[in-house]
Amino acid sequence: MNNLFTLLLLPLLTSVILAFIKEQRPAKYVALLLALLNFAATLPFLCLFQADASIQFQQQFDWITALNIRLHIGLDGISLPFVLLTNMLIPLIICTSYRRAVRPGMYALMSFMQVGLLLVFMSLDAFSFYVGWEAALIPIYFICALWGDGDRIRIHLKFFVYTFFGSLLMLLAIIYLGQQAGSYEWSTLKSLNLTAMEQAYIFWAFFIAFAIKIPIFPFHTWQPATYTHAPTTGTMLLAGIMLKMGIFGLVRWLLPLTPHAVHQYGSWVLILAIIGIVYASIIAIKQQDIKRLIAYSSIAHVGLIVAGIFSGSPQGLQGALLQMFNHGVSVVGLFFIMEILSTQLQTRNIQDFGGIATRAPRLAIVFLIILMGAIGLPLTNGFIGEFLLLIGVYKQGVWYAAFAGLTLIFGAVYMLRLYQKTMLGTLAPGASDFQDIKGMDFITLLLISAIVIFLGIFPGSLLQLSEAAVNQLLVDLSTVKSLY
Amino acid sequence: MAAIITLSLLAILVLYLGLYKAQKFLLPVSLIGLATAIGFLVRDWQLQAEPAYSGMILFDHFAIAFAILCIAVTAVLLLLIKGYFDDLSHHLAEYYSLLLFSLTGAILVTAYHNFALLFMGIEIMSVALYILVGIRKKDFASNEAALKYFIMGAFSTGFLLFGITLIYGASGSFDLAAIRDYVALGQLPMMFYGGVLLLIVGLLFKVGAAPFHFWTADVYEGAPILITAYMSTVVKIASFAALLRLFSYCFIPVSEFWTPLFLVISGLTLVIGNLSALVQVSFKRMLAYSSISHAGYLLFALVGSQDVAANSLFMYVTAYAVATVVAFGVLIIVKRTTGSDHFEAFNGLSKKNPLMSLLLTVAMLSLAGIPLTAGFIGKFMMFSSLMSGTHIALLVVAIINAAIGICYYLRVVIAMYFKPVENEQVFQVGINYYLVFIILGVVTLLLGIFPNSLLQLI
Numbered sequence: 001m002n003n004l005f006t007l008l009l010l011p012l013l014t015s016v017i018l019a020f021i022k023e024q025r026p027a028k029y030v031a032l033l034l035a036l037l038n039f040a041a042t043l044p045f046l047c048l049f050q051a052d053a054s055i056q057f058q059q060q061f062d063w064i065t066a067l068n069i070r071l072h073i074g075l076d077g078i079s080l081p082f083v084l085l086t087n088m089l090i091p092l093i094i095c096t097s098y099r100r101a102v103r104p105g106m107y108a109l110m111s112f113m114q115v116g117l118l119l120v121f122m123s124l125d126a127f128s129f130y131v132g133w134e135a136a137l138i139p140i141y142f143i144c145a146l147w148g149d150g151d152r153i154r155i156h157l158k159f160f161v162y163t164f165f166g167s168l169l170m171l172l173a174i175i176y177l178g179q180q181a182g183s184y185e186w187s188t189l190k191s192l193n194l195t196a197m198e199q200a201y202i203f204w205a206f207f208i209a210f211a212i213k214i215p216i217f218p219f220h221t222w223q224p225a226t227y228t229h230a231p232t233t234g235t236m237l238l239a240g241i242m243l244k245m246g247i248f249g250l251v252r253w254l255l256p257l258t259p260h261a262v263h264q265y266g267s268w269v270l271i272l273a274i275i276g277i278v279y280a281s282i283i284a285i286k287q288q289d290i291k292r293l294i295a296y297s298s299i300a301h302v303g304l305i306v307a308g309i310f311s312g313s314p315q316g317l318q319g320a321l322l323q324m325f326n327h328g329v330s331v332v333g334l335f336f337i338m339e340i341l342s343t344q345l346q347t348r349n350i351q352d353f354g355g356i357a358t359r360a361p362r363l364a365i366v367f368l369i370i371l372m373g374a375i376g377l378p379l380t381n382g383f384i385g386e387f388l389l390l391i392g393v394y395k396q397g398v399w400y401a402a403f404a405g406l407t408l409i410f411g412a413v414y415m416l417r418l419y420q421k422t423m424l425g426t427l428a429p430g431a432s433d434f435q436d437i438k439g440m441d442f443i444t445l446l447l448i449s450a451i452v453i454f455l456g457i458f459p460g461s462l463l464q465l466s467e468a469a470v471n472q473l474l475v476d477l478s479t480v481k482s483l484y
Numbered sequence: 485m486a487a488i489i490t491l492s493l494l495a496i497l498v499l500y501l502g503l504y505k506a507q508k509f510l511l512p513v514s515l516i517g518l519a520t521a522i523g524f525l526v527r528d529w530q531l532q533a534e535p536a537y538s539g540m541i542l543f544d545h546f547a548i549a550f551a552i553l554c555i556a557v558t559a560v561l562l563l564l565i566k567g568y569f570d571d572l573s574h575h576l577a578e579y580y581s582l583l584l585f586s587l588t589g590a591i592l593v594t595a596y597h598n599f600a601l602l603f604m605g606i607e608i609m610s611v612a613l614y615i616l617v618g619i620r621k622k623d624f625a626s627n628e629a630a631l632k633y634f635i636m637g638a639f640s641t642g643f644l645l646f647g648i649t650l651i652y653g654a655s656g657s658f659d660l661a662a663i664r665d666y667v668a669l670g671q672l673p674m675m676f677y678g679g680v681l682l683l684i685v686g687l688l689f690k691v692g693a694a695p696f697h698f699w700t701a702d703v704y705e706g707a708p709i710l711i712t713a714y715m716s717t718v719v720k721i722a723s724f725a726a727l728l729r730l731f732s733y734c735f736i737p738v739s740e741f742w743t744p745l746f747l748v749i750s751g752l753t754l755v756i757g758n759l760s761a762l763v764q765v766s767f768k769r770m771l772a773y774s775s776i777s778h779a780g781y782l783l784f785a786l787v788g789s790q791d792v793a794a795n796s797l798f799m800y801v802t803a804y805a806v807a808t809v810v811a812f813g814v815l816i817i818v819k820r821t822t823g824s825d826h827f828e829a830f831n832g833l834s835k836k837n838p839l840m841s842l843l844l845t846v847a848m849l850s851l852a853g854i855p856l857t858a859g860f861i862g863k864f865m866m867f868s869s870l871m872s873g874t875h876i877a878l879l880v881v882a883i884i885n886a887a888i889g890i891c892y893y894l895r896v897v898i899a900m901y902f903k904p905v906e907n908e909q910v911f912q913v914g915i916n917y918y919l920v921f922i923i924l925g926v927v928t929l930l931l932g933i934f935p936n937s938l939l940q941l942i
Contacts, residue, residue, distance in 0.1 A: 063936075064934075064935060064936050064939065065936055066795075066935075066936050066939035066940045067868075067939065130855065131855040131856065134854055134855040134856075134860075135855060135856060138849070138854060142901070145898070145901070145902050146901060146902060152902070153898050153902050153903075157891065157894060157898070160890060160894065161887050161888075161890050161891055164886075164887055164890050165883070165884070165887035168883035168886055168887060169883065171864075171867065171883075172867065172871070172879055172883060175864070175867055175868050175871045176871055178868075179868065179871060179872055
């Protein structure tokens with residue numbers, strides 16, 4: 001079972017099977033079962049993985065020989081956390097929909113999206129990377145536009161066109177690289193000798209594609225509306241996994257392919273990321289809609305991750321990988337709690353909540369744990385991640401770190417405000433018959449908070465996977481630096 | 485050559501079948517005839533290609549591939565006649581016969597090796613179409629379309645003929661090989677360049693590239709849907725094959741003269757086609773403008789790198805034709821049921837007819853160039869060939885337009901999936917329609933995932 005193609009074929013098969021199940025209940029069971037199977041199939045790779053810088057479990061076959069394209073996949077310390085996150089979050093997200101009415105078609109789309117995501121994370125070939133990148137976009141667009149609310153058609157079309165435009169820029173860069181190298185292999189493209197000018201163009205083409213996906217300020221304008229008006233399952237997929245495609249793209253493709261341009265423009269990106277952190281945090285503080293609040297908080301969090309990636313230090317990069325994992329887990333938890341709250345009170349306005357902790361103590365506790373993780377309190381996962389990221393940014397400059405560090409303060413402000421306004425204070429009139437979480441909802445949230453605490457105490461379990469690969473990447477980068 | 489004779493005889497035979505009221509035999513006989521023609525062409529594939537009949541015609545791999553594509557698309561369209569034209573008229577044989585005559589012209593256009601034959605091919609192809617466009621005799625729009633098409637077509641033929649004359653005046657020959665040798669010598673007179681310009685104008689009229697596109701939307705909208713489908717696929721395929729053969733075979737030594745021209749026209753066509761398609765309320769008219777914008781992408785084959793041009797063009801037109809036929813096929817059903825060809829007519833289609841909606845969605849994604857569909861490989865090839873020609877400015881225009889394209893291709897998807905059902909009309913879809921949709925849907929996905937065989941064809 002250690003053929004990496006199983007990880008791609010399983011979800012593909014799942015989505016085909018699910019496409020034919022029309023009833024809601026069996027679809028749920030089958031979806032959860034197959035998603036768990038998929039997660040279980042990931043575990044052997046995790047166990048057999050050697051924590052060094054090599055790319056392991058490589059598989060390939062000739063795909064389009066006319067264009068010299070091979071479907072080439074493999075795992076290394078950088079991609080493994082992403083694959084793990086994807087296959088872990090999909091069953092969790094299915095669990096969150098367990099007690100809710102969800103159309104069976106959504107699970108089929110979700111599994112198809114999983115194929116695209118895994119292809120993105122595992123491919124060592126730029127063409128297959130692009131194919132996966134787009135293949136993930138179609139199902140999430142359908143999920144959002146089919147089951148979203150509000151002005152869903154216009155908002156999600158904007159999202160689609162925006163990201164598609166970014167992808168096309170990336171496609172141009174990939175075509176250019178492919179023609180220069182005569183192949184789309186990652187390793188070949190990496191060893192290509194590009195002039196500073198070429199690197200600059202390719203850097204920006206890739207960067208804009210990734211920046212739209214993540215999103216990095218000022219390419220974030222699609223994000224709050226899309227997150228808010230998507231069905232919560234869709235929002236979890238978008239924030240939990242989809243945006244990681246952009247982060248992964250930065251680490252896997254942008255840094256190694258255009259090292260010179262990264263040295264040249266890295267600080268600009270750093271500044272953009274930090275502006276994004278401050279800007280999104282301030283907006284988050286003023287938000288009344290709790291879904292929008294979490295959406296903006298997500299921009300702030302990923303801003304710090306991007307800043308860490310462009311800090312060019314091992315701590316920054318390691319922190320980025322750890323924090324992207326944490327962010328995925330926390331944001332799914334937060335959106336789920338938001339969903340529980342808003343479905344029971346039929347509102348998302350923060351002013352209409354209050355005092356729910358008295359009615360729902362279990363919810364209050366798991367909410368607090370997940371929230372602490374999002375803020376970055378010691379012994380939760382967010383702490384180590386943000387700590388490493390800030391060390392990384394600090395190495396670039398004190399002022400960068402000073403402004404990026406504002407995220408800790410702002411984060412505490414808007415997150416605690418969220419908690420206080422919803423859980424504490426006097427009981428809101430609409431919340432008098434609030435039902436505490438139970439059954440599958442409770443188990444799901446318990447699992448999420450367990451991961452939050454586990455990674456807070458044993459961050460090394462994740463960090464040791466990527467350490468060697470990150471160091472190798474930085475060595476590659478610095479040798480290039482000395483060349484110029 | 486046997487293929488052309490087969491097709492001509494077939495068209496006459498079908499006419500006689502109509503005379504003796506043998507309507508049942510029209511479709512089987514036509515399909516058998518088309519299959520025979522394809523068979524002859526496939527047989528010719530291995531033969532050493534040489535210009536035949538004093539250099540009039542050349543069935544090389546290029547011509548055979550495009551000819552087979554034209555015949556196959558026509559065969560698929562003939563399958564759709566049942567359930568469309570038999571409602572409109574009793575003179576069914578006319579449609580078959582005229583379509584087959586037009587197809588014969590299209591084959592000549594793909595395989596010409598002499599300007600005389602190019603001219604004849606275009607005329608045979610067009611004259612049959614003038615009639616077909618106006619075949620709904622009592623319909624005002626159809627008559628308008630026929631008149632417009634005829635006048636514009638006559639004009640463009642005039643330009644073409646004048647261009648051929650000027651080139652003849654300069655080179656002293658109609659033969660492509662002779663003209664090629666003449667061009668290679670250099671020292672060309674002004675008259676020759678004038679001839680090339682007029683040829684470009686004439687041919688671009690036929691493919692509907694800006695700024696010669698004004699007839700397209702009205703004619704496509706006024707013509708019967710099936711004829712529109714034929715015009716926007718077969719006629720386009722043949723005309724582009726003619727363009728590419730002429731420019732990459734004959735005029736390549738003077739490419740610095742015409743490349744800038746095509747760059748500008750291509751960019752213009754993309755922008756005009758896309759922006760106009762964006763504001764349409766009618767699905768049919770949107771498809772008309774989208775076909776203009778695809779003409780823009782197809783022109784990339786001329787200005788891009790020439791070693792992959794033929795294969796890129798073939799891949800692109802195949803993907804485009806397959807998706808377009810599905811789109812028009814679904815439109816036929818929707819129009820027949822709801823009486824409207826606006827986007828609103830598609831509202832809630834996915835709930836009534838999930839399979840058809842899914843296949844139309846695949847077709848739309850293919851037209852938009854999303855990976856895993858044939859359209860993406862086509863776009864990828866076109867962008868690649870343009871990239872190796874280092875026309876970055878046009879590439880940027882192209883990707884902006886591709887992003888705009890998404891908006892209008894998704895409009896029908898949005899209508900089908902995200903809008904509520906408005907009326908309870910039942911869509912009756914004939915088995916022949918399902919057959920065509922499923923086959924073409926599978927072809928779209930197969931070519932999108934395993935395009936290898938097609939990319940090395942020519």
